[in-house]
Amino acid sequence: MERKEALRKGKSLIGKDLRTLADELGITVFREGKKNKGWAGHVIERYLGLPLNSAQSPNFGSWELKLVSLKYLKTGELTVKETMAITMIDAYNVLNTPFEESHLLQKLKKMLIFARIWEGKNEPRSILYGVYEFDLTNKELYEQIKKDYELVRKTIKEKGFNALTGKIGVYIQPRTKGTGHGSTTRAFYARKNLLKKIIFGK
DNA sequence: CTATGATCATCC
DNA sequence: GGATGATCATAG
Numbered sequence: 518m519e520r521k522e523a524l525r526k527g528k529s530l531i532g533k534d535l536r537t538l539a540d541e542l543g544i545t546v547f548r549e550g551k552k553n554k555g556w557a558g559h560v561i562e563r564y565l566g567l568p569l570n571s572a573q574s575p576n577f578g579s580w581e582l583k584l585v586s587l588k589y590l591k592t593g594e595l596t597v598k599e600t601m602a603i604t605m606i607d608a609y610n611v612l613n614t615p616f617e618e619s620h621l622l623q624k625l626k627k628m629l630i631f632a633r634i635w636e637g638k639n640e641p642r643s644i645l646y647g648v649y650e651f652d653l654t655n656k657e658l659y660e661q662i663k664k665d666y667e668l669v670r671k672t673i674k675e676k677g678f679n680a681l682t683g684k685i686g687v688y689i690q691p692r693t694k695g696t697g698h699g700s701t702t703r704a705f706y707a708r709k710n711l712l713k714k715i716i717f718g719k
Numbered sequence: 720c721t722a723t724g725a726t727c728a729t730c731c
Numbered sequence: 732g733g734a735t736g737a738t739c740a741t742a743g
Binding site for chain 2: 732733734735736737738739740741742743
């Protein structure tokens with residue numbers, strides 16, 4: 518499926534409750550009291566007729582599916598609930614790859630962001646809010662992301678991979694991520710301020 | 720066991 | 732409420 522087509526079909530889902538769709542499509546949201554964290558993504562994939570694929574980059578070919586949770590503040594304002602994982606950091610790869618050719622940039626160019634409204638850990642319902650493309654034609658975003666990438670490279674080079682922390686970066690941060698239990702892997706995450714720009718245009 | 724996607728837990 | 736680090740589910 519082409520990216521454009523996926524975007525168009527995705528948009529036709531806006532306003533729908535992904536929870537009821539999950540039931541209709543036979544997607545498991547909870548299993549033995551535990552949440553299947555990938556359920557919302559699975560619903561979208563199934564709806565679009567895509568294979569449930571967890572493999573790395575070859576995702577769906579010309580584009581990638583990402584999900585972001587939104588939530589309402591007490592003031593009633595809608596905001597981004599969480600940062601978004603983009604891709605794993607490979608120290609060697611990052612050190613030897615300029616931003617223009619980085620895995621990070623390739624991912625950003627391809628991704629389609631599906632924003633859903635999160636209402637609680639028990640997922641009473643979840644409305645699809647919108648579908649977005651990552652706008653890298655926006656100079657300000659592009660340049661700042663590039664700076665963040667360069668900062669990560671510099672940090673690895675001067676202080677080592679383990680010096681990377683989630684505190685680094687303005688739009689993109691290198692955050693620990695792994696199976697836990699002492700894992701030291703890191704991944705690029707999109708910070709909330711960046712997601713807000715893309716989703717709410719501010 | 721590890722990679723990946725995404726969310727949870729905790730600290731401020 | 733927001734940020735950072737840790738964990739969970741699943742596939743290979």
